[in-house]
Amino acid sequence: DQQVKQNSPSLSVQEGRISILNCDYTNSMFDYFLWYKKYPAEGPTFLISISSIKDKNEDGRFTVFLNKSAKHLSLHIVPSQPGDSAVYFCGGNTGKLIFGQGTTLQVKP
Amino acid sequence: NAGVTQTPKFQVLKTGQSMTLQCAQDMNHEYMSWYRQDPGMGLRLIHYSVGAGITDQGEVPNGYNVSRSTTEDFPLRLLSAAPSQTSVYFCASSYSAGEREQYFGPGTRLTVT
Numbered sequence: 001d002q003q004v005k006q007n008s009p010s011l012s013v014q015e016g017r018i019s020i021l022n023c024d025y026t027n028s029m030f031d032y033f034l035w036y037k038k039y040p041a042e043g044p045t046f047l048i049s050i051s052s053i054k055d056k057n058e059d060g061r062f063t064v065f066l067n068k069s070a071k072h073l074s075l076h077i078v079p080s081q082p083g084d085s086a087v088y089f090c091g092g093n094t095g096k097l098i099f100g101q102g103t104t105l106q107v108k109p
Numbered sequence: 110n111a112g113v114t115q116t117p118k119f120q121v122l123k124t125g126q127s128m129t130l131q132c133a134q135d136m137n138h139e140y141m142s143w144y145r146q147d148p149g150m151g152l153r154l155i156h157y158s159v160g161a162g163i164t165d166q167g168e169v170p171n172g173y174n175v176s177r178s179t180t181e182d183f184p185l186r187l188l189s190a191a192p193s194q195t196s197v198y199f200c201a202s203s204y205s206a207g208e209r210e211q212y213f214g215p216g217t218r219l220t221v222t
């Protein structure tokens with residue numbers, strides 16, 4: 001039973017445009033949600049989080065939106081930069097952190 | 110601070126062999142966890158620990174053993190390696206289970222032939 005799902009394995013966008021990465025979840029007990037970013041041959045690093053009682057959190061170019069009724073969250077990157085090319089993992093926390101399958105983002109110059 | 114360190118970086122095992130993946134952190138973090146990363150499967154939680162002497166199972170614990178005798182160390186043991194355990198393993202830590210930011214190590218790439 002996959003509690004966190006990222007149904008798009010990959011996404012390609014042009015530099016300067018918006019990147020939208022999506023995530024669905026099934027567990028209503030998640031206290032908050034997070035996005036992590038991973039470059040090849042490195043460990044994942046924390047990017048942004050959102051509490052389950054909020055619907056939006058913004059940090060610079062990164063904004064996460066939470067739609068609790070749809071059990072869906074999304075990460076918006078505006079504007080996208082080539083350095084944003086990485087694998088992005090969505091996760092939910094209930095005292096342990098559960099991740100989705102990841103989405104590989106490629107930002108083309 | 111070295112952060113989260115993992116050894117070895119690479120390992121090749123034969124089916125049936127046992128080994129221990131080492132994980133250490135010097136940040137006095139109470140919470141530590143192990144994940145494996147596989148293509149199409151993302152990061153899956155194997156085991157986690159909320160403090161010394163306390164461990165619990167994650168999503169995919171079968172074939173793995175853990176113990177937490179000190180705050181700093183959280184080794185992952187493969188009792189009898191199988192080809193299905195070929196993966197990249199990541200250790201992570203944070204001050205508490207509820208902490209939003211977990212710090213990941215650089216990973217161990219394990220191949221079981």
